[in-house]
Amino acid sequence: MRTLVEYAAGVVTLVLLTLAVMVGVLATDRTVLRPRHRVLLQPVHSALSVLAVGAVVLHVVSMIAKGYASTLDVLLPFLGGRSFEVGMGALALYLMVSVFWTGLIRARFAGSGRPWLWRVLHSGAYAAWPIALYHGFEAGRAAAAWVELSYFACALAVVATLLARLAGLFARKRGARPTRYVRLLDESTQLRSTPTVRPDRGRTARTPDVDSFDDGDYWAQLRGTAT
Amino acid sequence: MTRSALPPVTHLATPRLTAGLDEHGWLDAATHRRVHGPLRPLPTDVLVQLVDDIQLTGRGGAGFPFGRKLRAVLESARRQQRPPVVTVNGSESEPLSFKDKVLLTRAPHLVLDGAALAADAIGASEIVVAVTDDEGAERSLRAALAERQMPVPTSVHVVPHRIVSGQSGALVNGINGKKHIPPATSQRTSDAGVKSHPTLLSNAETYAQLAIAARRGPYGYTSLGLVDEPGTVLLTVTGAAARPAVMEVPTGTPLWRVLELCHAPADAAVLTGGYEGTWINPESALRATISRAGFAAVGGTLGPGVIAPIGPDTCPLGELAQVVHFLAAGSTGQCGPCRLGLPDLARSVDLIVAGTAPTALVEAAVEAVRGRGACGHPDATARMSASALMVFAADIATHGARHGCGRPVKGQLLVPPGPADTNARLSVDWSRCDGHGLCAHVLPELVSLDANGFPALPQSPVPVWLHGQARRAVRMCPALALRLTTEGHHAA
Numbered sequence: 001m002r003t004l005v006e007y008a009a010g011v012v013t014l015v016l017l018t019l020a021v022m023v024g025v026l027a028t029d030r031t032v033l034r035p036r037h038r039v040l041l042q043p044v045h046s047a048l049s050v051l052a053v054g055a056v057v058l059h060v061v062s063m064i065a066k067g068y069a070s071t072l073d074v075l076l077p078f079l080g081g082r083s084f085e086v087g088m089g090a091l092a093l094y095l096m097v098s099v100f101w102t103g104l105i106r107a108r109f110a111g112s113g114r115p116w117l118w119r120v121l122h123s124g125a126y127a128a129w130p131i132a133l134y135h136g137f138e139a140g141r142a143a144a145a146w147v148e149l150s151y152f153a154c155a156l157a158v159v160a161t162l163l164a165r166l167a168g169l170f171a172r173k174r175g176a177r178p179t180r181y182v183r184l185l186d187e188s189t190q191l192r193s194t195p196t197v198r199p200d201r202g203r204t205a206r207t208p209d210v211d212s213f214d215d216g217d218y219w220a221q222l223r224g225t226a227t
Numbered sequence: 228m229t230r231s232a233l234p235p236v237t238h239l240a241t242p243r244l245t246a247g248l249d250e251h252g253w254l255d256a257a258t259h260r261r262v263h264g265p266l267r268p269l270p271t272d273v274l275v276q277l278v279d280d281i282q283l284t285g286r287g288g289a290g291f292p293f294g295r296k297l298r299a300v301l302e303s304a305r306r307q308q309r310p311p312v313v314t315v316n317g318s319e320s321e322p323l324s325f326k327d328k329v330l331l332t333r334a335p336h337l338v339l340d341g342a343a344l345a346a347d348a349i350g351a352s353e354i355v356v357a358v359t360d361d362e363g364a365e366r367s368l369r370a371a372l373a374e375r376q377m378p379v380p381t382s383v384h385v386v387p388h389r390i391v392s393g394q395s396g397a398l399v400n401g402i403n404g405k406k407h408i409p410p411a412t413s414q415r416t417s418d419a420g421v422k423s424h425p426t427l428l429s430n431a432e433t434y435a436q437l438a439i440a441a442r443r444g445p446y447g448y449t450s451l452g453l454v455d456e457p458g459t460v461l462l463t464v465t466g467a468a469a470r471p472a473v474m475e476v477p478t479g480t481p482l483w484r485v486l487e488l489c490h491a492p493a494d495a496a497v498l499t500g501g502y503e504g505t506w507i508n509p510e511s512a513l514r515a516t517i518s519r520a521g522f523a524a525v526g527g528t529l530g531p532g533v534i535a536p537i538g539p540d541t542c543p544l545g546e547l548a549q550v551v552h553f554l555a556a557g558s559t560g561q562c563g564p565c566r567l568g569l570p571d572l573a574r575s576v577d578l579i580v581a582g583t584a585p586t587a588l589v590e591a592a593v594e595a596v597r598g599r600g601a602c603g604h605p606d607a608t609a610r611m612s613a614s615a616l617m618v619f620a621a622d623i624a625t626h627g628a629r630h631g632c633g634r635p636v637k638g639q640l641l642v643p644p645g646p647a648d649t650n651a652r653l654s655v656d657w658s659r660c661d662g663h664g665l666c667a668h669v670l671p672e673l674v675s676l677d678a679n680g681f682p683a684l685p686q687s688p689v690p691v692w693l694h695g696q697a698r699r700a701v702r703m704c705p706a707l708a709l710r711l712t713t714e715g716h717h718a719a
Contacts, residue, residue, distance in 0.1 A: 028705060035668040042703055107702050115659060115707035 006066055009059035014136045016052035017096065018154050021129050023048060025161045031168060046103065053100045056093060085139035088131050095128030126162075130155070233329050233363070234463065238475040239484070240451060243439045243459050244432065245475040248333055253367065256374045259336040264442055266340055268378070271301070274348040280445035281457055283437065287316060287430030288500065288530040290519050293437075296427060301349055303418050303425035310352035312421040313345050313379075316398055317358045317368075317431040318386045321501040322553070322643050323533045326461035327431040329473045331356075331364035334435070335371035339381070341434025344441055345427055347378050354381040355421055356431075357398050359388045389557060394602045395428050408559040409602035430531075432461050452478035456518045464489040466498065466535030467639045482515040482534070491536040496543060496618050498640065500530025502550050503607035505614035512536070526614065537639045543622050545636030547615045548576045553642045554608045565605040568596035570673060572612060582626040586616050651689045651713045653697055655682060659708035666709050669700040682709075 026033075027041035063069045069089075073080030077090035102121040109118040133151055137143060236248045247254050247262035254262065269277065275297055283293040304311045315338060319327040330338055342354050354377060358364040368383050386401050396410040399420045420426025436458065440448040449457035456478045462485060465471045469490035476485060486495070494509040499522055507515065511525035522529045537546055555569035572592040578584035593613050596605040616623070625632050653673065662680035673693060674682045689697045689711065701709050 030663060035664045038663075038705075039665055039668050039703060106707075107698070110701050110704065110707045110710045111712075118707065 002062070002065075005058050006062045009055050009062055010136060010140055013052055013055040013059050014132060014151075016048055016055055017129055017132055018151065020045060020048035020052050021125055022154060022158055022161075024125065025158055025165070028165055029161065031164070049100055049103060053096060056096055060093060083139065085135055089135035089139055092128050092132035092135055095124050095131065099124045099128055126158075129158075233332060234325050234465070234471045234473050236329055236333070236474075237472045237488070238459075239480055239488070240459075240477050242475055243443075243451075244330065244334070244337065244435050244461060245473075248329075252333065253370075254334045254336060256336060256371070259334070263337065263340075263438075266344070266438065266442060268347040269344060269441055271348045271350075274344065274441075275301075277440055277445055278437070281436075281440045281448045282455070283433065283440065284456070284519070285429050286432035286436065286461070286531065288321065288503070290529070293429060293433060296429065297345075297349070299415070299418075300425045300427045303415075304349065307418075307425060309424050311349050311425040311427055313342050313349070313351045313354045314398070314402070314416075314421055314426050314428040315342050315354070315356040315431055315434055316395065316428060317356055317364060318388075318398060319359065319431070319531070320389060320394075321503065321531050321533060323463060323465050323498075323501045323535055323641060324531045325463045325465075326473045326532055328359075328361075328364055330431055330435055330461070331358060332367045335364075335367045336375065337435045337438050338431045339368075339371060339375065339377065340438035340441075341436070342381070343378050344437055345434065349427060351379055351427070352424070353379050353421075355384050355402055356381065357384045357386050357402065360385045361388065389559075394604070396602065399426065399428070408561060409604075453518055453520075455520060460517060460529070460532055462517070462532040462534055464491070464534045465641065467492050467495060467538035467541070468534075468536060476517055478516075478518040479521070480517045482517060482521075483513050485517065485534060486512065486536060489534075492538040492540075495536035495538060497527070498535040498537070498550075498611075499533065500528035501533035501535070502554055502640075503603070503611060504528040504530045504533060505611055506618040507614075508618045535640060538637075540634060541637040541639050542580075542632050542634040543615075543619050544576070544580045544626055544632070545634075546638070546640050547612070547619070548573070548580050549636065549638065549642040550640055551576045551608065551612060554604070554611075558604065562600040562605070564596050564599035567671075568592065568599070569605060569608055572596060572608065574673075574675070576612065579623055580626060580631075582629065582631060585627070586620075586623055589616055651694060651697065651711055653684050653689055653700075654710055654712060655684060656708045656710070659706045661706045661708075663705045665703045665705060666700040669703055670696050673697070674700070 023041055023045045027038050027045055030038070033041070060069075060074060064071060064074070069082060069086055070080055073082045073086055074090050074093070077094070078084070078087035080087075099122055102118060102124075106118060106122075109115055133155075137148070236245050238245050238249075242248070247258060251258055275294060278294040278297055284290040285293060285296070300311050317327050317331045317338070319325070338356070342356065345351070346354050356368055358368065365383055365385055372381055372383070384402050386398060394409045395416055397408050399416055400406060400408060400410055402421050416426045416428045418425060420428060440458075443450075452458045459475050459477050462474045462476060463471075464474055464485060468486070470488075472489055474485060474489070482497075486497070495512065496509055497507050497512045499505055499507055499515075505526060505528045507522075507525050507527040511527065515521055515525045515527060517529070519529045537543055551569075551573045555573040558565045558569050560566045572589070572595075575584060575588040575592040579586065579589055589612060593609045593616075597609045598606055600606065622632060653670075660681060662676075662682075664676050664680055664682070666682050667674040667676045670693065673689065674684060677683055694711075697711050701711050
């Protein structure tokens, strides 16, 4: 059991952290996802984050137990006398835990005047993740090529989603979203240009031919009141 | 509730239930005997005959014939070979009604007399008196029990003050140690009520009327009031009445006399029967006479005897909205049509007040809850709202044309402020909100999206059963724009 933890906890942390970051950034999308998808993704993001922090704690404890690092290395990154890679691991740990904490207290920022502060703090995830990846590749066992490629692909995906999100944000800031009024205008112009639902034609077809009736005065009068 | 917080007691004609209350704050055993005279227990058949002769009906609102209830319990007890239990419902959950609280707080011996009579006659094994948790009634009952002998063990049970906890099934649930909510499948209390015994359950005033009738006899009792509904009725006159009171009147008294005596504004629309009653217009109020049939003839409900006129200086639709929101928040949330339908109804009334929706919206919301749910709560709320649509048709038209009527909402219907946690409200920081719409998905009961995708939030408090969902919506808001506040404080 202990060896299993020593062997796997680090890798599991990296995978969970990757998934947490990806689901987190995915949950902000509003071009493809409907509100119900985003509402589902949020608890998934939280669950992955909890698991990732749990795994990283196991990883750190098992590494200290095995003697690969000391408590001092964890408390004072880069100053404990270990390699630069281990120091980066400790740094990633701190970032992870603080980002996790901002996630826990997120609702508090709904009342405060500084939602941007929360965003900045939670964006620490974008720093923690690459640092953790670096630590994983350099300090741990040599990874297979496909593993490295997968992480690279994940990173690309996150960067792409992030760019899309930023682009969408700026587009909205410029008021590019069509309002209900604009959409109504669109619909009405479509209606007018579609021949099948033209209201005029239906009415003329049902209206009796006025001049074919004998009682011309009556119909003329009716026509007069109608117009 | 202390004695001084209760409305004053008055009467028209000879006082019966309220005899002695103009002289004494609390009728102790000796005063009670002096005012009302001695009481002898009655044999079963004599009591049943008496109840039939005076046509006693339940005074809690439904008006079920007491004689039929009595027979059902006797029959059930004989079949099951178990002694019945007598239960006095003094919980008076209708927020506008005070007559039971007045009786229990000031003349408890009369109610206990009635319960003792019934227990003696049907061979009950125990008496349970249920009261709300506002102290006055409970203290008075315990003091009264301490100075008198009851024929069987008598206990006082305290129920939480909620609109549905007075429902008989909910009351029995509570006495049996379960949650004070209406049972999902209705069972007749006469078959299996308190501790699964056959249970005679009726309202406090009903038992007091029984104690009066036992002393006066059928002829003496029916000497006042109408032939079909003899005797007197306890009314709670409240709302915009300048002199609110609990008033004992003979049946058949014109409603306008009662309104006049309590200094109600002229030409007032009247909410009859309380929050779960019906509205009548000023013309009907002039024609109505005090009795179940007299109120029914003009489209009103006597119910537990609540008469709540509202003045011309308040916005009637705003008053209505407050009541509907209160009733919606009173749902226990166990039945879907009530849990989702009542907030819908309240929201549609809000839109009527704002003048942004047609009455058809309220009518649709009314239809969605009518006749559904485990108890009568959704149905009664629907009926009250539907009657308001008719009585206030002109006001609704004004609101539709001018987006309001210019009158303030004065809270004349005394919608009680909920406990601290029911004052939680959702609010949105509009400068942050970007119309993501997650809140409407998490909290469809309260939040709806406008055509541009931005949330429309009710001004009413978040019902207790939605607090968890509301906090979830706050957590989920991607823009950190939504918040839940309690009386100006930050709650989540």
